[in-house]
Amino acid sequence: MKVILDDGMTIDCGGYKALDSGIVLTEDKxxxxxxxxxxxxxxxxxxxxxxxxxxxxxxxxxEFVYVPDDERQRRIEELETEVARLEADVANDEATIADLEAQMAEVEAERAAETEPEDLTVIDGIGPKYAERLEAAGITTFRALREAAVEDVVEATGVSDERAERWIAATKRGETSSEGDEEAAAEGEQTESEESTDSTESTDAAKSTESASAEATD
Structure with a gap:
């Protein structure tokens, strides 16, 4: 039991005995x-x-609320039921969090796969040199090429608008070079080689012109 004093202090005791002068508090009943x-x-x-x-x-x-033993037991059972419900909610939340984390891991894996460089030379007309130029421009996957603007591909590789459009269209249709398309890929390599040769010849011609002009001046 509890003895509450006028100053608000509370004393726990097991029993008490009333005297004329006051109350004797005891440890037990x-x-x-x-x-x-x-x-x-x-x-x-x-x-x-x-x-x-x-x-x-x-x-x-x-005021003080008195609760009989049976009512107290009922409240205890209600509290235990509520605790069990809250624990179940926590378990469900943990399961939900685990599912979300698994989904996030899958999304991150998909993103990593999308950004991992792919072999663009399987597209008709793209050889190693064109692939290197595209890579230098940040176009390293089929998706990146599919979403690229024609002018960006032209600027990166130096090919014509028509060829850039064919490459982009091929990624949208899912077309890539197979064994039967090796000739088309070879044509792309030949074009790259020809462009390099033409560039070298143009440079040599320019140097010859400058030399001839210098001799004429002398």
Missing amino acids: KRKHVIGFVPHDEVRLILPDDVLAERERDDGTT
Whole structure:
């Protein structure tokens, strides 16, 4: 039980014995072991063990709610049921989080696969040199080529608009070079070689012109 004093102090005890001068507090109900003494004018309330709690009234005063043993047991069972429900909710939330983490891992894996460089030379007309130029421009996957603008492909590789459009269209149709398309790929290599040769010849011609002009001046 609890002994509540006027100053708000609470004393737990097992029993008590009332005297003319006050209340003797004992350790148990048999009142064999005295643990304290409180004068009558200092005692506010003596509450049994089945008091649940204090409750404040609307006017600011305090009242004490008494709960029988069966009602207390019912409340305990309700609380245990609520705890079990909350634990189940936590378990469900953990399962949901695990599912979301697994989905995020799949998305990240897909993104990594999409950004991993792919062999663009399987597209008709794209040889190693054109593939290197595309890679230098950041176009390293079929998806990147499919989403690239024609002018960007032209600027990166130096090919015509028509050829760039064919490459992009091939990625949209899913067309790539097979064994039967080796000739088309070879043509792309030949074109790259011819472009390189033409560039070299143009440079040599320019140098010859400059030399002839210098000799004429002399």
